[in-house]
Structure formats: C-alpha cells, structure tokens
Amino acid sequence: MSEISRHAPLLDALADDLAPVRPLASPLLRALAWFAALAGLALVLLVAAADIGALRQRMAAPDALAAALGAGATALAAACAACLSGVPGRSRWWALLPLPPAILWLGASGVGCLDASPSSVAPDGTGGCAAIILGLSLPLSLLAIVMLRRTCPLRPTLTACLGGLAAAAGAAALLALVHPHAATAADLAVHVVAVALVVAANFAAGGRVLGRAIASAIVLRSPAGRRSMPGAQSGAKAK
Amino acid sequence: MDTEQRLAAGMRAAQDGDAAAYRALLAACVPVIAAAARRQGLPPDEVDDVVQETLLTVHRARRTWDPARPFLPWLRAIAQRRTVDALRRQGRRPRESHDPIAYEAHADDGPLPGDGLERRDDRRRLVAAMAALPERQREAVEHLGLAERSLDEAAALTGRSKGALKVNLHRALKALRAALTRDGSGADV
Numbered sequence: 001m002s003e004i005s006r007h008a009p010l011l012d013a014l015a016d017d018l019a020p021v022r023p024l025a026s027p028l029l030r031a032l033a034w035f036a037a038l039a040g041l042a043l044v045l046l047v048a049a050a051d052i053g054a055l056r057q058r059m060a061a062p063d064a065l066a067a068a069l070g071a072g073a074t075a076l077a078a079a080c081a082a083c084l085s086g087v088p089g090r091s092r093w094w095a096l097l098p099l100p101p102a103i104l105w106l107g108a109s110g111v112g113c114l115d116a117s118p119s120s121v122a123p124d125g126t127g128g129c130a131a132i133i134l135g136l137s138l139p140l141s142l143l144a145i146v147m148l149r150r151t152c153p154l155r156p157t158l159t160a161c162l163g164g165l166a167a168a169a170g171a172a173a174l175l176a177l178v179h180p181h182a183a184t185a186a187d188l189a190v191h192v193v194a195v196a197l198v199v200a201a202n203f204a205a206g207g208r209v210l211g212r213a214i215a216s217a218i219v220l221r222s223p224a225g226r227r228s229m230p231g232a233q234s235g236a237k238a239k
Numbered sequence: 240m241d242t243e244q245r246l247a248a249g250m251r252a253a254q255d256g257d258a259a260a261y262r263a264l265l266a267a268c269v270p271v272i273a274a275a276a277r278r279q280g281l282p283p284d285e286v287d288d289v290v291q292e293t294l295l296t297v298h299r300a301r302r303t304w305d306p307a308r309p310f311l312p313w314l315r316a317i318a319q320r321r322t323v324d325a326l327r328r329q330g331r332r333p334r335e336s337h338d339p340i341a342y343e344a345h346a347d348d349g350p351l352p353g354d355g356l357e358r359r360d361d362r363r364r365l366v367a368a369m370a371a372l373p374e375r376q377r378e379a380v381e382h383l384g385l386a387e388r389s390l391d392e393a394a395a396l397t398g399r400s401k402g403a404l405k406v407n408l409h410r411a412l413k414a415l416r417a418a419l420t421r422d423g424s425g426a427d428v
Binding site: 018 | 296314316320
C-alpha cells in the first residue's frame with residue numbers, strides 16, 4: 001500500500017470538510033488592531049481618570065516619558081512577536097523583538113527611580129499600582145488570547161508569554177497616565193513583579209488554551225454522513 | 240511548474256474552497272511531511288501518525304498561510320513541530336546509564352569458568368547410567384525421552400505395546416534417578 005493511499009480516508013475527510021477561508025491579516029496589522037484597543041483604553045482613562053496637568057508635569061521629565069513610551073513600544077513589539085509566533089514558518093527570533101523597547105522601558109524607569117524622592121510616595125501607592133497593572137492586564141490578555149486563538153501557535157507557551165508581556169507592558173503604559181507621582185525603586189519593583197505575574201499567568205493559562213486550540217481533535221463529517229475522527233479511521237496503521 | 244508553485248497554487252485554491260484541489264494538495268504534502276519527519280530521526284512506524292497530525296494541523300491552520308509567502312516553509316514548520324511533539328511523547332532518549340557502578344554490579348549472564356567441565360562430567364555419568372539399564376528400559380528412554388516420539392510411534396518402531404513402553408520408561412527413570420543420586424551428581428532425570 002503506497003504512502004498516500006494509506007492516508008486516503010483522512011484526505012477524503014479533510015477535503016469533504018473544506019470550507020472557504022479568508023487568509024488572516026498580516027501579523028503587523030493584527031498587532032496594530034490589538035494596540036488600537038489599548039489606545040482606546042488609554043483614551044478612556046485620560047478622559048475619566050487622568051489629571052492632565054499633573055501628567056504633563058510628570059512627562060516633562062525625559063526618563064518618565066522614555067519609560068512610558070518604552071512600555072507602549074514593548075506592548076506593540078510583544079503583540080507583533082506574539083502574532084508572528086502564531087504563523088508557522090516565521091523565524092523564532094522574532095520573539096526577541098520586544099527586547100530593545102523593554103530595555104528602554106526598564107532602563108528609563110530605573111533612572112527615574114534614582115531621581116524620585118521616596119517621601120513623595122503614598123503609603124499604599126505601590127499596592128494600588130500593582131492592582132492597576134493586574135486589573136488592566138486581564139482584559140488586554142483576554143483580547144490577546146482571543147486574537148491568537150485564530151492563529152496556529154506551534155509553540156503555544158511562547159506565544160502566550162509574548163501575549164502576556166504585551167498585556168502587562170500595555171497596562172504599565174496605561175498606569176503611567178494615572179500614576180500619582182514619579183516612580184520610585186519600590187514602584188519599579190512592584191511593577192516588575194506585577195508584569196512577571198501577568199506573564200506567568202498567561203504562560204499557565206494562555207499556553208494551555210492556545211495549546212488546546214491547536215491540538216484539539218477536529219471532528220469532521222465523513223462521506224457516509226456520520227461524525228468521526230479522521231485520525232482514528234484513516235486506516236494509516238493498517239499496513 | 241516546480242513543487243513550490245504547484246503546492247502554493249493548490250493552497251490558494253483550497254482557501255477559496257476548491258475541494259478537489261485541496262485533496263490533491265494534501266496528497267502531494269504527504270511525502271514532504273514524511274520526509275521531514277524521517278529527517279528528524281522519527282522511527283518509520285511513527286511517521287504515519289505524524290503525517291496525520293500534520294495534515295490535521297494544516298487543515299485547521301490553513302487560514303494562517305499568507306498567499307504572498309512560500310508554502311513549503313509553512314508546511315515544513317508544522318511537520319517539524321509535530322515530529323518534535325511525537326519524539327517528546329515517545330520519550331526517545333539515548334540509552335545510557337547514570338548509575339556509575341551499574342556495569343560493575345551487573346551479573347554476567349554467560350557461563351562460569353567451571354561450567355563446561357561440570358557439564359562434561361554430568362554427560363559422562365548419564366551415559367554410564369544409561370548403559371547400565373536393561374535393553375527394554377534403555378529402548379523406552381531413547382524413543383520416548385531423548386527422541387521425543389509419541390507412544391504410538393515408539394510402539395510401531397519397537398514392536399512393543401504402549402503399556403509395556405510406559406512401564407519400562409517409568410522403571411528406567413527410577414533407576415537413572417537412583418544411579419545418579421548415588422553417584423552424587425544430583426542431576427535432574
């Protein structure tokens with residue numbers, strides 16, 4: 001029995017199940033769509049909760065501006081990398097795309113901490129910041145996972161981690177809009193821990209969701225009309 | 240038209256819903272997938288499973304192929320990943336021992352140095368005990384015990400009744416056991 005004829009039942013089942021599909025938009029466009037949602041959230045925050053005068057004053061400091069832009073750029077780059085990792089055949093090195101903006105983000109935040117006065121920190125400020133990052137990361141992570149489920153992540157945990165990094169960095173960028181004071185070392189530590197938590201949560205939950213999505217058994221309608229697993233009835237093992 | 244162009248045209252048609260072109264495309268993909276799996280060291284009996292899993296993934300992920308990009312790298316990436324999954328499931332690792340004294344502590348299955356001499360002595364004692372048996376008893380042992388003939392065959396060859404053969408075999412074995420035990424060999428008879 002030839003190699004192809006052994007798989008004939010599966011080939012027939014897949015061909016019978018074929019429906020026209022529209023190719024996915026390019027990873028950059030999909031990442032920009034996700035980033036547009038982030039920008040929309042930023043707009044809502046600016047209108048609803050931000051003190052524009054204080055924000056302008058904080059962003060006058062180059063390190064604070066660089067940290068905020070770095071966080072936003074990290075979010076966009078991580079979203080791009082996540083979308084690229086969901087397309088088979090793309091280089092795995094794209095996963096490093098968020099690294100340069102992340103260095104800018106953390107480096108500028110670190111420099112800002114050196115200048116910030118610890119006395120200006122509210123006692124419960126850091127806890128509030130962590131809650132904001134975690135709270136904003138949740139919808140951003142869910143949106144990322146929903147978008148990435150339509151792709152084919154061959155390394156689901158890597159894709160989920162990149163999606164989590166995008167969400168956490170986006171949340172940190174949003175936090176910069178409503179942060180009540182210049183970030184201190186304690187703030188930075190809390191931010192890093194919150195970001196790590198978000199990435200870890202995406203690693204655990206998102207990786208499983210994406211992995212299940214790609215590995216899920218496809219139930220097809222066989223030519224005889226009964227529902228069946230093509231892999232189970234293909235007869236490939238019957239040599 | 241080369242393979243890449245042919246497969247890309249097939250996938251474009253498949254994305255538009257052409258089932259015949261899709262089936263032809265999947266059939267053309269089978270040898271490509273199998274070759275990718277074999278190249279990664281997958282055992283031959285596992286290749287069919289990987290081919291099937293790859294075809295299923297291709298089916299589910301067909302919207303992720305960008306018609307502006309080549310098809311074969313997309314297909315091979317899926318095939319290689321499914322092969323890696325199969326190898327991981329199989330838990331294939333080089334067989335090696337992590338116990339430093341495993342080889343030293345392992346008993347040798349081969350014969351001990353004195354085994355050959357003991358076997359030769361046993362054989363000599365058995366031949367002597369057999370020679371000491373009465374003719375009828377020796378005949379029964381040779382046909383039924385050593386040549387492993389049936390009672391019917393032995394009876395036809397010797398011209399004795401089956402009952403006589405059984406009695407002679409029983410007596411012969413009893414005599415051999417006694418002779419060899421007395422001789423100190425303790426060999427099973």
